[in-house]
Amino acid sequence: MNEASSKQLLDKLIGFATVSRDSNLEMIAFIRNYLEELGVQCELFYNPEHTKANLFATIGPNVAGGVVLSGHTDVVPVDGQAWTMEPFRMTERDGRLYGRGAADMKGFIASVLAAVPMFLKRSLKQPVHLAFSYDEEVGCLGVRSMLAELEKRTHRPRVCLIGEPTALKPVLGHKGKLAMRCHVKGAPCHSAYAPYGVNAIQYAARLIGRLEEIGEELAQPERHDARFDPPFSTVQTGVIKGGRALNIVPAECEFDFEVRALPDFNAEEVSDQLHTYAQAELLPKMRAVQRDTDIRLQPLSAYPGLATAPDSEAARLLALLSNSSEFGTVAFGTEGGLFERAGIPTVVCGPGSMDQGHKPDEFITVEQLMECDAMMVRVADYLSNSD
Numbered sequence: 215m216n217e218a219s220s221k222q223l224l225d226k227l228i229g230f231a232t233v234s235r236d237s238n239l240e241m242i243a244f245i246r247n248y249l250e251e252l253g254v255q256c257e258l259f260y261n262p263e264h265t266k267a268n269l270f271a272t273i274g275p276n277v278a279g280g281v282v283l284s285g286h287t288d289v290v291p292v293d294g295q296a297w298t299m300e301p302f303r304m305t306e307r308d309g310r311l312y313g314r315g316a317a318d319m320k321g322f323i324a325s326v327l328a329a330v331p332m333f334l335k336r337s338l339k340q341p342v343h344l345a346f347s348y349d350e351e352v353g354c355l356g357v358r359s360m361l362a363e364l365e366k367r368t369h370r371p372r373v374c375l376i377g378e379p380t381a382l383k384p385v386l387g388h389k390g391k392l393a394m395r396c397h398v399k400g401a402p403c404h405s406a407y408a409p410y411g412v413n414a415i416q417y418a419a420r421l422i423g424r425l426e427e428i429g430e431e432l433a434q435p436e437r438h439d440a441r442f443d444p445p446f447s448t449v450q451t452g453v454i455k456g457g458r459a460l461n462i463v464p465a466e467c468e469f470d471f472e473v474r475a476l477p478d479f480n481a482e483e484v485s486d487q488l489h490t491y492a493q494a495e496l497l498p499k500m501r502a503v504q505r506d507t508d509i510r511l512q513p514l515s516a517y518p519g520l521a522t523a524p525d526s527e528a529a530r531l532l533a534l535l536s537n538s539s540e541f542g543t544v545a546f547g548t549e550g551g552l553f554e555r556a557g558i559p560t561v562v563c564g565p566g567s568m569d570q571g572h573k574p575d576e577f578i579t580v581e582q583l584m585e586c587d588a589m590m591v592r593v594a595d596y597l598s599n600s601d
């Protein structure tokens with residue numbers, strides 16, 4: 215597959231059904247084989263079950279600095295979506311390339327891979343690193359083991375470019391997310407004797423009401439950050455389960471909530487406040503009726519926000535690579551905050567639009583893919599000129 219175009223490579227990558235719940239190893243083997251045939255060594259970082267892997271590779275001199283090109287190999291499921299074409303086979307129609315992951319974000323990975331022969335031909339003064347992860351779509355889980363390894367290394371890359379679909383617009387930030395589950399264990403009884411039981415649904419309702427109050431406090435104008443939409447951190451309850459029959463006081467209730475946090479707000483403050491409320495206000499009342507009752511909070515997933523400063527070196531570099539300094543933010547999350555925490559300044563810019571991501575008949579335009587190929591040339595120019 216030497217000298218393959220980004221379109222040919224995207225065709226290959228879409229053919230691997232790398233839904234997050236399934237293995238990505240066939241796609242990783244394909245990428246590894248492609249790179250090794252070009253003489254590029256790859257490192258794999260597996261999950262404990264050995265069913266998925268991250269891939270890391272470096273082209274150019276073994277020195278500090280350089281650019282990380284980062285993408286996730288997994289895609290969201292197609293179950294229940296009304297696709298009018300085969301999701302795991304690329305279809306080209308009217309200047310668009312259709313298939314699951316075309317925009318989010320195999321188009322970027324295809325463009326990066328297609329650029330490797332060019333990177334190899336140029337005499338790079340700083341390296342380009344490829345970092346392809348798994349399990350991004352289920353809470354940015356996979357990349358963490360690779361970052362733990364990279365953090366130990368002495369040579370720090372200068373910037374990480376995450377190629378999530380921004381229509382190639384330069385993006386410096388997004389909110390973080392914390393997803394939590396709350397279990398309320400009440401005490402059942404016949405509903406005619408309701409005061410002798412502990413109604414798990416009613417206590418859950420009070421907790422959800424408290425979350426709404428916390429959300430209102432976070433929405434106060436003094437806490438706004440106009441770079442984001444909405445310009446404040448938000449709290450939302452999305453799932454609730456509880457109760458068996460109207461004539462039984464419910465013993466169990468469980469609900470899931472999430473915090474979408476501005477990058478400088480620690481989302482755990484919300485769960486801490488809820489925990490304090492539960493301990494101080496609710497549990498004493500519940501336990502006065504029945505000792506064996508409880509409220510438990512369980513984290514489901516979390517990733518940090520990203521807020522790279524517009525006057526930082528990373529932002530200047532992003533302006534150079536994207537040909538624009540009209541920096542924006544995006545509503546969706548990325549692995550960017552995790553790269554930042556590992557000491558690598560991070561920016562986001564990639565081909566395609568999230569308007570098509572996660573939807574049926576997902577596509578990327580040929581034009582966006584070619585513009586991303588042009589951005590790869592600018593990456594090579596930067597790495598061969600400066601030091």
Ligand SMILES: [Zn+2]
Nearest residue numbers: 286318319378
């Ligand atoms: Zn994505």
